[in-house]
Amino acid sequence: MELLVASAIGILTAGGIYLMLRLRTFPVILGISLLTYAVNVFLFASGRLTVGAAPILRDDVSGYADPLPQALVLTAIVISFGMTAVVVMIGLGAFLGSEDDHVDDPKGPVDDLAGGGS
Amino acid sequence: MSLLFIVALPFFGALLPGLMNAAGRAACAGVTFTVSLAAFIGLLTNLPTVLAGEVVMARVDWMPALGLSFTLMLDGLGFFFALLILGIGLLIIAYARHYLSRDDHMGEFFTYLLLFQGAMVGVVLSDNILLLLVFWELTSLSSFLLIGYWKQLPEGRQGARMALIVTGSGGLAMIAGMLILGQIAGSYDLSVILQNRALVQADPLYLPALILILLGCFTKSAQFPFHFWLPHAMAAPTPVSAYLHSATMVKAGIYLMARMWPVLAGTPEWVVIVTTAGLVTMVLGAVIALFKHDLKALLAFSTVSHLGLITMLLGTGTAFGAMAAMFHILNHATFKAALFMSAGIIDHEAHTRDIRRLGGLRRLMPVTFGIATLAALSMAGIPLLNGFLSKEMMLDEAYQTTLYDLPWLVPALATFGSLFSAAYCFRLIGHVFLGPVRDDYPARPHDPNPGMWLPPALLVVLVVAIGVAPFLAEPFVKLVTASVLGGEAVVPQAHFKIWHGLVPALYMSVIAVAGGLLMLALFNPALRLWDAAPRPEAKVIFEAIVEAAARLSRALILPLHDGAFTRYAAIGTVAIVAAGFHAWTTGTLGPPTRSPQPAGPVTIAGWAMLVAAVGGLVLMHRNRLLALMLIGIVGLMVSIGFVFFSAPDLAMTQFTVEVVTIILLLLALNFLPNRTPVESTVLRRVRDAGVAVAGGLATFGLTYHYLLRDPVRTPISEFHLANSYEGGGGSNVVNVILVDFRGFDTYGEIIVLGIAALLIYALTETLLRGPVRARLLNREPDQPRAGDVHPMMMVVLTRVIMPVVLLVGFYIFWRGHNEPGGGFIAGLVVSIAVVMQYMASGFSWTSARLRYPYHGVIGSGVLTAGLTGIGSWFVGKPFLTSDFTYVRIPPFQKFELATALLFDLGVFLAVVGAVMLSLESFSRLARRAHMPESEYPMDIDPSRVILPPPEAGSVREGA
Structure with missing residues (x-):
């Protein structure tokens, strides 16, 4: 089981990184989403894997799943939605403004240092 | 006070x-x-x-x-x-x-x-x-x-x-010096450091600390070679x-x-560095000052020169030098501030500060003349004025000081500097105030109102008072000197006197004043010589250095920061993996302490689906709609994984977030191209795959190894499990952590979420106001539109489902404290219910029925959560302390009421507002001017009698 979870995280990460290195905004956003899954599952797994024991207190149960990573990951999932939405909006705005959805700036950086003399 | x-x-x-x-x-x-x-x-x-x-x-x-x-x-x-x-x-x-x-x-x-x-x-x-x-x-x-x-x-x-730039860089050097000093002395308190002379001076780091601190002092006090900024x-x-x-x-x-x-002070290093810098500054400043035509520039270089004088006095390291320095600080502050203010008056009244255009002001501005002359004479070191006293002390100290084993060096240079100092003072008086009245001033000079001349006049009163009666200042200067010396040396007994007898300092003073007068008489030939002499221009050198620094940083930064996001991402990934690999090879790995759990066929099937979805996504990502479906499958499998590994709350959250994320991406895809074209070379794709595989292997290795080992320390989760029911009044520990134990974190998180939503709203507004608006309005959809944009089946279905979904949301919210659920999940569920109305009946129909703007919903959520937290202040508890009680209202069973529920309500509202505001902003982009906005929930309504409209086809635009 541990092997499955660890390899799943590894595969999610690899897929995420590969897509993140693409040249257009949409696959990059998908890649970041995949990485988000990987990170969330990774954090969740830091409570170690527990099958069939939820962190809901019961009188007749002694073993529970680790609640802390779950709480952390819960907010992380919701926040990551907000962040994905912002990134998508920025990508969309850039595309609508320039009809171009490349992530790399073909012109290179603006040389702000050139005007230092005056 | x-x-x-x-x-x-x-x-x-x-x-x-x-x-x-x-x-x-x-x-x-x-x-x-x-x-x-x-x-x-x-x-x-x-x-x-x-x-x-x-x-x-x-x-x-x-x-x-x-x-x-x-x-x-x-x-x-x-x-x-x-x-x-x-x-x-x-x-x-x-x-x-x-x-x-x-x-x-x-x-x-x-x-x-x-x-x-x-x-x-x-x-x-x-x-x-x-x-x-x-x-x-x-x-x-x-x-x-x-x-x-x-x-x-x-x-x-x-x-x-x-x-x-100059004082700031000096300040940076001084920070380093002070930190070293504090480390040596073991304290950052001056009162402690000052007691540790022997310890500090014996330390091998004394010299670096001294140089760094002196860099700060010299830049600030405009000592050579940093004098040029002043x-x-x-x-x-x-x-x-x-x-x-x-x-x-x-x-x-x-x-x-x-x-x-x-x-x-007192070490040979101190004496050499400080005295030399002071002496050079003093002479250089005095010589340059004489040949400056701008009155303020003359005063500026004279200030440089006097600062050098004071520095030199401190540099000698004797108690008498320190006393002379303190006395000269007092005197210089009085006469120089008066002179600057006089220069300001002249500039203000005559509209020029150029000495060559002035002269003869004595008759026109008698008050200013009196003030400036007394101050300048004091600066020149004329008896009965305070400048004379401290200059005598300086010359006396210089006479006693030997530098570089040359006994004549310091006295000679000090006299030389004083000579030029006297010369520029005389020039100031002679060329500005004396001489004939001219008729070509830019403005008619006259004395200003008392508001302007009283402040310098007050200072000149001090100049004369101290000059005539030095014993007035003596106790105070000695008190100050005592605290400078700090018990390391005894305050000198010498009294401040005008007449010391025929001592060497007097001869040096006489030489300086006489030489100064002579210099003024020979001023014009000297000026020609000065103008002919080549000399480095400090400003040009400074700008060359700044330009070189800028070139260097450009050469360093621009190749690395070339605007290619993919490149940064690749470099970042490789760097992180390399750091992890280094840790892996150099660290030691303990033996596994947990035995692997067996995996059943269902688990393996789930894993296979996840892997297949990821693989398919990577291989087929160019078809964007397909990619979206595949990533939906990935999210779904992750949710199921959460269920399987005992995290029902996470599963519910992931599932609902997945729904809204897919809707969001669909909305975005509406505007983006449907396919990603092939652009990168095979080589590049192989490189990216290599980076990706390395990153994936690294996370796999890390996860696998820690899953097989117990935590190094007992996690704090035990505390949460033990206290959740007793202290937080809830049996769903995850929810209690969110709304109670770590409520402050959650509070911050809903604020972040709200800000993200507002940011999306603001970006949309900016887009819609800019040139993009016209493009959006004239956009031709690249896919054929459906005949019925708002189909009846979907409208009816979502209407029927709406109350059910709201009920589910309410139930999930209410039970969240004890069973899986809570504000986050309920907020997402309710958002989905509302989004369904948008999807079914269209943007305008839904927003026309919207009673509360989503901004307000976010705000009320954050406010509710915040006020709940503040409420605990009224009972004397820290922010966000929760309380709970059990009540029974017949005919219901006994149930629990907790303040955490109110906090969770805030979370709920913030989540609903943020999700809805984001999605609404996206859909606003899709509205088009030439599409008539339907006032009906669906396009075809059997109960509606449709009169033949004049433009029946307009709704089917683009079909």
């Missing part, structure tokens, strides 16, 4: 002039003057204690773990400088009120001035050297603002920048020049050398 108040007053007072600006110039200056006066009086209330030889202390702990506390100390030296800063500050404020013209923003000026005053008082009263550094940097910043006060003048801006800073308004660049800020470096005298 407490020292804390004295330091805080100017800072808080700095708020007032800006507010009072509208009330008029007099009110603005008046309030500034009052603030300064209050601090001045506050300082004077401490005078009896200081005179008694005691040290006043004030202390507030700030960051005790860092050794940084807000400790202030007032002894003789601190008092002396604070007196100069606040006293001359008062005169400057009165003077500036008349100096600034109606076009100048007075509130801004006085705000900067008070900020500077506060920072300066802070420097001289700090006991903690880290605190001193903070104030030190503040003086650099506020002086930058003051020098560049006339933003329209390029000289002002350049001068301000140069001053900031004349350029003279582009500032004259009150600033008089205040910062003669009386106070440039003395900060001197103050620090005096302050550190007991620990740093």
Whole structure:
């Protein structure tokens, strides 16, 4: 089981990184989403894997799943939605403004240092 | 008055002039003057204690773990400088009120001035050297603002920048030096450091610390080779020049050398570095000053020269030198501030500061003439004026000092410098005031109103009083000297006298004055010689250095930062993996402590689906709609994984978030191209795959190894499990952590979520107002539109489902404290219910029925959560302490009421508002002008009688 979870995280990460290195905004956003899954599952797994024991207190149960990573990951999932939405909006705005959805700036950086003399 | 108040007053007072600006110039200056006066009086209330030889202390702990506390100390030296800063500050404020013209923003000026005053008082009263550094940097910043006060003048801006670069870099060096010093002494408190002379001077790091601290002092006090910024800073308004660049800020470096005298002075290194720098500065400044035609430039270089003189006196390392230095600081502050103010008066009245265009002002401005002449004669070292006394002491000390084993060197150079010093003083009097009255002044000069000449006149009274009766100043100067020496040396017995007999210093003085007169007589030939002589221009050198630094950083940054996001991402990934690999190969790995759990066929099937979805996504990502479906499958499998591994809350959250994320991406895809074209080369794709596989293997290895090992320490989860029911009143530990144990985190998170949603809204608004709007309105969809945009089946279905979904949301919310659920999940569920209405019946129909704007929903959520947290203050508990009780309302069963529920309500509202505002913003982009907005929930409604419309086809646009 541990092997499955660890390899799943590894595969999610690899897929995420590969897509993140693409040249257009949409696959990059998908890649970041995949990485988000990987990170969330990774954090969740830091409570170690527990099958069939939820962190809901019961009188007749002694073993529970680790609640802390779950709480952390819960907010992380919701926040990551907000962040994905912002990134998508920025990508969309850039595309609508320039009809171009490349992530790399073909012109290179603006040389702000050139005007230092005056 | 407490020292804390004295330091805080100017800072808080700095708020007032800006507010009072509208009330008029007099009110603005008046309030500034009052603030300064209050601090001045506050300082004077401490005078009896200081005179008694005691040290006043004030202390507030700030960051005790860092050794940084807000400790202030007032002894003789601190008092002396604070007196100069606040006293001359008062005169400057009165003077500036008349100096600034109606076009100048007075509130801004006085705000900067008070900020500077506060920072300066802070420097001289700090006991903690880290605190001193903070104030030190503040003086650099506020002086930058003051020098560049006339933003329209390029000289002002350049001068301000140069001053900031030079003093700022010096300040950086000094931070390093102070940190070393603090490490050596084991404390950052001056009072401790000053006791540890032997320890500090024996340390091998003494020399680096000394050089670094001196760099800070020399840049601030314009010592050679950093003297060049001061004349350029003279582009500032004259009150600033008089205040910062003669009386106070440039003395900060001197103050620090005096302050550190007991620990740093006396070593051969100190003597060589400080005396040499001072001597060179003194001679160089005096010579350049003589040949400057701008009155303020002349005074600026003369200030450089006098600062050099004081530095040299401190450098000799003797008690007598320190005393002479202190005395000269007092005298210089009086006559030089008076001279600067006189220069300002001349500039103000004659509209020029060029000495070549002046002359004969004696008859036209008799009052100014009197003030300036007395001050200048004092500077030249003429008896019966205070400058004479300290100059005699300086010459005496120079006579006793041997540098580089050449006994004649220091006396000869000191006399040479004094000669030029006397010459420029005589030139100032002779070429500006004496001579015939001219008829070509830019403006008709006359004496200004008393508001402008009274402040310098007051200073000149001091000049004469001390000059005639030196015994008046003697006890005070000796008190200050005692605190400089700090018990490392005895205050000299010598009395301040006008006549010492026929001592060498007198001969040197006579040579200087006579030579000065001779120099003035030979001024024109000397000027021709000076103009013909080649000499390096400091400003050109400085700018070349700045340009070289800029070129270097450009060469370093631009190749790395070339605008390619993919490149940064690849570099970042490789760097992280490499760091992890290094840790892996160098660290030790403990044996596995957990045995692997068996995996059933269902688990393997789930894993296979996830892997297949990811693989498919990577292979087929160019078809964007397909990619979206595949990533939906990935999200779904992750949710199922959460269920399987005992995290029902996570599963519900992931599932609902997945729904809204997919809707969001679909909305975005509506505008984006449907396919990603093939652009990268095979080689590049292989490279990316290599990076990706490395990253994936690294996370796999890391996860696999820690899943098989127990935590190194017992996790704090045990505490949460044990206290959730007793302390938080809930049996769903995850929810109790969110709303109770870590409620503050959650509070921050809903705020972040709200900000993200507002950001999306703001970006949409910006897009819709810009040129994108026209493009959006004229956009032709690349896919055929459906015949019925708002199909009846979907409308009916979502209407029926809506109450059910709301009920589910309510149920999930309500039970969240004890069963899986809570505000986050309920918020997402309710959002989905609302989104369904948008999807079914269209944007305009839904928003027309929207009663509360989503911004308000976010705000009310954050407010509810915040007020719940604040509520606990009223019962004397910290923020967000929760309480709960059990109630029973017949006919229901007993149930629990917790304040955490109110907090969860805030979370719920914030989530609903944020999700809806984001999605709504996206869909706003899709509205088009030529699409008539339907006022009906669906396109075809059997119950509606449709009259044949004039443009029946318009709804089917694009079909």
